[in-house]
Amino acid sequence: xxxxxxxxxxxxxxxxxxxxxxxxxxxxxxxxxxxxxxxxxxxxxxxxxxxxxxxxxxxxxxxxxxxxxxxxxxxxxxxxxxxxxxxxxxxxxxxxxxxxxxxxxxxxxxxxxxxxxxxxxxxxxxxxxxxxxxxxxxxxxxxxxxxxxxxxxxxxxxxxxxxxxxxxxxxxxxxxxxxxxxxxxxxxxxxxxxxxxxxxxxxxxxxxxxxxxxxxxxxxxxxxxxxxxxxxxxxxxxxxxxxxxxxxxxxxxxxxxxx
Amino acid sequence: xxxxxxxxxxxxxxxxxxxxxxxxxxxxxxxxxxxxxxxxxxxxxxxxxxxxxxxxxxxxxxxxxxxxxxxxxxxxxxxxxxxxxxxxxxxxxxxxxxxxxxxxxxxxxxxxxxxxxxxxxxxxxxxxxxxxxxxxxxxxxxxxxxxxxxxxxxxxxxxxxxxxxxxxxxxxxxxxxxxxxxxxxxxxxxxxxxxxxxxxxxxxxxxxxxxxxxxxxxxxxxxxxxxxxxxxxxxxxxxxxxxxxxxxxxxxxxxxxxx
DNA sequence: TAGTGGTCTAGACCACTTC
DNA sequence: AAGTGGTCTAGACCACTAG
Numbered sequence: 001x002x003x004x005x006x007x008x009x010x011x012x013x014x015x016x017x018x019x020x021x022x023x024x025x026x027x028x029x030x031x032x033x034x035x036x037x038x039x040x041x042x043x044x045x046x047x048x049x050x051x052x053x054x055x056x057x058x059x060x061x062x063x064x065x066x067x068x069x070x071x072x073x074x075x076x077x078x079x080x081x082x083x084x085x086x087x088x089x090x091x092x093x094x095x096x097x098x099x100x101x102x103x104x105x106x107x108x109x110x111x112x113x114x115x116x117x118x119x120x121x122x123x124x125x126x127x128x129x130x131x132x133x134x135x136x137x138x139x140x141x142x143x144x145x146x147x148x149x150x151x152x153x154x155x156x157x158x159x160x161x162x163x164x165x166x167x168x169x170x171x172x173x174x175x176x177x178x179x180x181x182x183x184x185x186x187x188x189x190x191x192x193x194x195x196x197x198x199x200x201x202x203x204x205x206x207x208x209x210x211x212x213x214x215x216x217x218x219x220x221x222x223x224x225x226x227x228x229x230x231x232x233x234x235x236x237x238x239x240x241x242x243x244x245x246x247x248x249x250x251x252x253x254x255x256x257x258x259x
Numbered sequence: 260x261x262x263x264x265x266x267x268x269x270x271x272x273x274x275x276x277x278x279x280x281x282x283x284x285x286x287x288x289x290x291x292x293x294x295x296x297x298x299x300x301x302x303x304x305x306x307x308x309x310x311x312x313x314x315x316x317x318x319x320x321x322x323x324x325x326x327x328x329x330x331x332x333x334x335x336x337x338x339x340x341x342x343x344x345x346x347x348x349x350x351x352x353x354x355x356x357x358x359x360x361x362x363x364x365x366x367x368x369x370x371x372x373x374x375x376x377x378x379x380x381x382x383x384x385x386x387x388x389x390x391x392x393x394x395x396x397x398x399x400x401x402x403x404x405x406x407x408x409x410x411x412x413x414x415x416x417x418x419x420x421x422x423x424x425x426x427x428x429x430x431x432x433x434x435x436x437x438x439x440x441x442x443x444x445x446x447x448x449x450x451x452x453x454x455x456x457x458x459x460x461x462x463x464x465x466x467x468x469x470x471x472x473x474x475x476x477x478x479x480x481x482x483x484x485x486x487x488x489x490x491x492x493x494x495x496x497x498x499x500x501x502x503x504x505x506x507x508x509x510x511x512x513x514x515x516x517x518x
Numbered sequence: 519t520a521g522t523g524g525t526c527t528a529g530a531c532c533a534c535t536t537c
Numbered sequence: 538a539a540g541t542g543g544t545c546t547a548g549a550c551c552a553c554t555a556g
Contacts, residue, residue: 028552032526058541070526072542073525088541090536105518108515224467226464256460258458291544326546332544345522346523350554
């Protein structure tokens with residue numbers, strides 16, 4: 001509950017950690033950001049279940065002692081970051097992170113012909129090892145830390161498509177390599193490790209297939225593959241996952257929208 | 260000037276063409292969209308020059324007979340679409356389409372090491388021809404229409420980086436192939452042809468270099484290249500440019516942000 | 519100090535969904 | 538008809554910029 005009763009500003013909140021996407025050098029934290037963060041905290045803690053209907057704008061505004069307009073702006077940011085889904089006439093729902101929606105948010109590979117489906121996954125191997133220099137830099141870890149590495153093959157419509165090597169700090173994801181891993185890892189991160197990835201950055205290159213990768217993908221060594229090096233980030237901008245993918249693009253492609 | 264005096268809605272505006280990014284099946288056009296479109300029209304017509312300071316929110320709202328809040332929302336969309344730049348304490352400026360900003364909006368290739376610079380361009384060839392099937396589909400043209408084709412080599416820091424083949428409907432860009440072409444084509448489209456590209460869609464694949472492309476890029480035939488097939492769209496969602504790029508990714512990479 | 523955009527409020531009405 | 542999010546207004550104050 002925000003310590004506010006009136007349109008005055010809460011000075012104690014100004015010094016709050018501000019590592020959000022718009023972190024400004026001098027701390028000024030608008031009320032709607034405080035409201036947003038409070039709501040994120042409650043959602044991640046599980047105060048409402050995925051798919052559950054939230055109280056109305058009016059109600060939420062009343063219980064947090066802010067105006068409807070301010071609550072509206074906070075909910076707008078939550079929708080933008082895919083924490084909630086809003087439907088006129090119906091209400092505001094906690095987003096399910098296992099829906100087709102995520103396909104377009106984090107999975108940017110589609111078949112050249114036919115509809116875009118969500119890919120299957122087959123685990124090839126899991127292990128832990130010391131972080132290498134690249135891991136340490138992208139995940140902002142100490143070089144001596146350990147990481148879990150998950151290798152899996154993803155297929156769309158029974159056609160092998162992508163080899164993923166997923167690198168996770170053991171400190172954030174203890175013993176994840178021993179688990180039975182679902183197709184949608186981001187949902188697992190959130191439900192079992194309290195880590196919510198809301199955005200990611202990717203670097204793409206064209207490379208030639210190694211014999212190992214070629215074999216798994218059903219292509220010859222030396223065939224061109226698309227290499228995708230992704231870092232997954234939390235709402236606070238903290239890097240928590242590195243994912244290196246090799247994608248065959250003879251019958252698939254990567255798509256992007258620039259705006 | 261919008262025909263409104265009071266909070267009532269303007270029925271004549273409802274039937275207005277709505278091909279915007281959020282086109283809904285049944286026409287309901289919020290006031291701030293009408294305001295936005297009116298402002299876009301004036302900007303494209305050149306009522307204010309690039310870089311020029313616009314009147315304040317209050318003034319604009321008064322002259323268009325809407326509240327400041329509505330004007331604010333319209334200006335917010337203009338900022339999101341990069342028509343204007345807003346600075347607290349300074350004002351709202353018409354965006355220059357030749358600034359570093361556009362580098363991050365439409366140019367997603369950067370050197371692996373060192374800072375991201377804007378690339379030089381060297382025209383390799385220009386010509387016109389009949390649209391092929393792919394052109395006709397992506398640009399929504401009749402198959403018999405003519406297109407202009409511009410081939411150019413782009414370099415970053417004197418290192419060849421990308422070969423671009425730019426395909427434009429002759430109907431929209433008459434005689435463009437005869438012109439002296441600047442580095443920033445999108446600015447030319449806007450100033451000389453009244454066509455403003457606000458967003459684009461790209462399809463990426465890994466391919467092997469042809470001897471022609473390899474030679475221009477200083478690589479061997481058979482080296483892996485990143486192929487980028489882009490469609491440029493106006494604010495109304497109309498496709499107006501196709502651009503097929505071959506990018507060397509041994510020392511450069513393509514970057515994307517997912518959110 | 520004046521002017522700008524940014525935030526916040528309070529309250530009204532509209533469009534959409536469900537009963 | 539009731540309840541939701543979406544739009545719109547009117548007015549206040551705050552933070553930032555510049556003379």
